[in-house]
Amino acid sequence: DTAVSQTPKYLVTQMGNDKSIKCEQNLGHDTMYWYKQDSKKFLKIMFSYNNKELIINETVPNRFSPKSPDKAHLNLHINSLELGDSAVYFCASSQRRGEQFFGPGTRLTVL
Amino acid sequence: GESVGLHLPTLSVQEGDNSIINCAYSNSASDYFIWYKQESGKGPQFIIDIRSNMDKRQGQRVTVLLNKTVKHLSLQIAATQPGDSAVYFCAEFYTGNQFYFGTGTSLTVIP
Numbered sequence: 001d002t003a004v005s006q007t008p009k010y011l012v013t014q015m016g017n018d019k020s021i022k023c024e025q026n027l028g029h030d031t032m033y034w035y036k037q038d039s040k041k042f043l044k045i046m047f048s049y050n051n052k053e054l055i056i057n058e059t060v061p062n063r064f065s066p067k068s069p070d071k072a073h074l075n076l077h078i079n080s081l082e083l084g085d086s087a088v089y090f091c092a093s094s095q096r097r098g099e100q101f102f103g104p105g106t107r108l109t110v111l
Numbered sequence: 112g113e114s115v116g117l118h119l120p121t122l123s124v125q126e127g128d129n130s131i132i133n134c135a136y137s138n139s140a141s142d143y144f145i146w147y148k149q150e151s152g153k154g155p156q157f158i159i160d161i162r163s164n165m166d167k168r169q170g171q172r173v174t175v176l177l178n179k180t181v182k183h184l185s186l187q188i189a190a191t192q193p194g195d196s197a198v199y200f201c202a203e204f205y206t207g208n209q210f211y212f213g214t215g216t217s218l219t220v221i222p
Contacts, residue, residue, distance in 0.1 A: 004154075031208070041119050041198050043155070043212045090154050097208045099145060102154030 003027050004103040006091050012109045013081055020067075021076045021106045023091030032074035033100065034066060035090040043090075049074055078108075086110045119198070121217045130188040132216045134201035139182060141203035146175060146186045149198045149215070158186070158199075188218075196220045 004025045013019055025032060031050040037043050047066045048055045054066065063079045078085060088107050092100040124130045136144070142163040147155035161168045161175045161184075168175050174187040184201050201213040 041149075041215050041217070043200060043215065045210075045212070048208070092154070097143070097204060099157045099160065100155075102156070105152075105154050 004091055004093055004101050006089075006103040006106050008106060009104065010107050010109075012111065014111055015081055015083060017081050018077070018079045019081060019108070020078070021089055021091075021108070023074050023076070023103055024072055025091075025093040025101070025103075026072065027093055027095075027101060028072075029093035029095045029101070030071070031094050031096065032068070033092040033094070034074065034076050035092065035102075037088045037090060037105070039087070046076075047074075081108075081110045083110050119215055119217050121219065123219045123221055124191050126191060126193060126220050126222050128191055130186075130191045130195065130218060130220075132186045132188075132199050132218065134184040134186075134213050134216075136182050136184055136201065136203040136213070137211065138203060138205045139179075141182075141205040143204040144175070144177065144184050145202045145204075146173075146184075147200045147202065147212075148195075149200065151197070155200055191218075191220050193220045193222055 007022045033048045034046040035043050046060045065077050067075045086109050088105045090105050091103040094100040145160045146158045148158050149155040159170045159173050159175050161177050166177050172189045176185045196219050198215045198217050200215045204210045
């Protein structure tokens, strides 16, 4: 029974397109996150979100936007995709402060 | 985009030897630390944590040491096995739910 799931696992698209990555957690956690991991394995926090507060990493372009239809879901929408957006994107969740449970990742390739 | 100019530290150890992975953290106010393991093609997974009121904590084959004086954290893996090959991240937590992931270290176990 998967705790944090993401779809799709792989996403290949053209520059300029708009795409979304979905994330769901069944752990009942309050907070969810999106990370970007580049080819050098650096893990960069993009957003953290609970039902009260969205915290945005100031370095994230506004082409990226998180959308949360409910507490168990945090989707990532990306507008006008660029080559530099190619990376693996991870969703995670946690119960307030502490251990984060990560999803399996979505490998995005922008051509 | 890419983490230009930065490289993932690497560590190679012989199977059966002990491994020590180091992490220098940045914030003297950090009071909670987690080590994560990321295997190839997967999301990071929790290994062990430690609070700042401790200087050592042991798990199964793993030990975390915390030196607050020099802001240094280490993960020791006893009798390293091929399945320990992964990228290891330390994460520090401070002020509410603020946190930071380190750059990671790639561990390769040589059979």
